[in-house]
Amino acid sequence: MEGDLLTGNLVRLVAVDVEEDPRLISEWDRDSEFQRLLNSESAARYNPKQVREFLEKEIDSMHFYIIQRLEDDQKIGLIDLNGIDWVSRNAWVGIGIGEREFWGKGYGTDAMRVLLRYAFTILNLQRVTLNVFDFNQRGYASYKKCGFKEEGRLPSALLKAGKRWDLIFMGVLRSEWEELQKSMIEKE
Amino acid sequence: MFKTQLFESQSLLLEPYDPDKDAVVEAGFTRRWHYTWGSMLYSEAHPLSAFQVKKKREEQLKRCAESRDAFLFAIRLRENTKFIGVVELPWVSWSNRMAWMKVLIGEESLEAMYLPEAAKMGLRYVFEELDMALVASSxxxxxxxxFHALQGLGMRVYVRQRLMVYYQNRYWDRIIVGMPQSDWQIIYSEE
Incomplete structure (x- = not known):
């Protein structure tokens, strides 16, 4: 494949701008549902300076990208590969669409497909892993579309809004991702 | 008032980790791949020097003291206070009442003898002192x-992460076992 590997059908993944993006991320955090979908820990508010300090500290240890719409270059979310294990060639992925008007419209799925292509064809990983919470059915369906399989769940591991929820573990192997690419090409 | 001790069992003690003394012994344990992999003291599993272990453990103890979302205990034999391993709670999620636990014993022969006893002390601490709803261990x-020792204590297999660990020229599954507090209360209610 030629061209920009970090560009999909709807979005491109761009490097984080530590000057501008902390303000955007801090604003997304105002929507507590965004935070609850993204993070198992308590939702909280962080000012742009705190976000910037976090990014500056972690930027070299993780692949952190902002999701940008192709249509108008609007930045709508974030995605990252973290906890990369170069011996076992595994990484964890986290993703969130901060702009609520773009939920459920395929942007997250497209961003995840782009990131998986990058993980398997450039970073030479053999597996990508994620956690999703069982109240996030939209995310779960999106990850399945991208090739992730459920590998189990910790029952009632999370407490949100007074109710306990399962913590679901999903993973996709490189061989499975390659098969999926073949079947998608055959369908086209 | 309370029927059981948290930091003493028949053969073992859970004591404060001493970075000056214990790190020297623990550095020797890191020659065992299983110990080093489990400890995650370094990103790749390889033997560590006493200096490296001391530095990592001091950082961990600082975090334990400041954030209170992690705990570290040295496991010692009651009979002679010999340091044989650690019980770690590397992450306690207070908002979810969920904790991760690691039990590491340095020598293989001692592991076979004492792992269940040490793990049970860890579980008791997690449930009866921290009041966690769920504990998990990988x-x-x-x-x-x-794996069999943890299952023998009543922990259940919840997650099997396929081919997640590379060791000795092949990939292996990483298994996450766990126990809810309700199971602990049923299994160990008589103690």
Missing amino acids: TGEFQPQI
Whole structure:
């Protein structure tokens, strides 16, 4: 494949701008549902300076990208590969669409497909892993579309809004991702 | 008032980790791949010097003291206070009342003898002192002795992460076992 590997059908993944993006991320955090979908820990508010300090500290240890719409270059979310294990060639992925008007419209799925292509064809990983919470059915369906399989769940591991929820573990192997690419090409 | 001790069992003590003394012994344990992999003291599993272990453990103890979302205990034999391993709670999620636990014993022969007893002390601390709703621990099919010990205590297999660990020229599944507090109360209610 030629061209920009970090560009999909709807979005491109761009490097984080530590000057501008902390303000955007801090604003997304105002929507507590965004935070609850993204993070198992308590939702909280962080000012742009705190976000910037976090990014500056972690930027070299993780692949952190902002999701940008192709249509108008609007930045709508974030995605990252973290906890990369170069011996076992595994990484964890986290993703969130901060702009609520773009939920459920395929942007997250497209961003995840782009990131998986990058993980398997450039970073030479053999597996990508994620956690999703069982109240996030939209995310779960999106990850399945991208090739992730459920590998189990910790029952009632999370407490949100007074109710306990399962913590679901999903993973996709490189061989499975390659098969999926073949079947998608055959369908086209 | 209370029927059981948290930091003493028949053969073992859970004591404060001493970075000056214990790190020297623990550095020797890191020659065992299973110990080093489990400890995650370094990103790749390889033997560590006493200096490296001391530095990592001091950082961990600082975090334990400041954030209170992690705990570290040295496991010692009651009979002679010999340091044989650690019980770690590397992450306690207070908002979810969920904790991760690691039990590491340095010598293989001692592991077979004391792992269940040490793990049970860890579980008791998690449930009866921290009041966690769930505890989880990761192991793998490449560590049958640890896996069976945790299962023997009543922990259930909840997650099997396929081919997640590379060891000795092949990939192995990482297995996450766990126990809810309700199970602990049923299994150990008589103690």
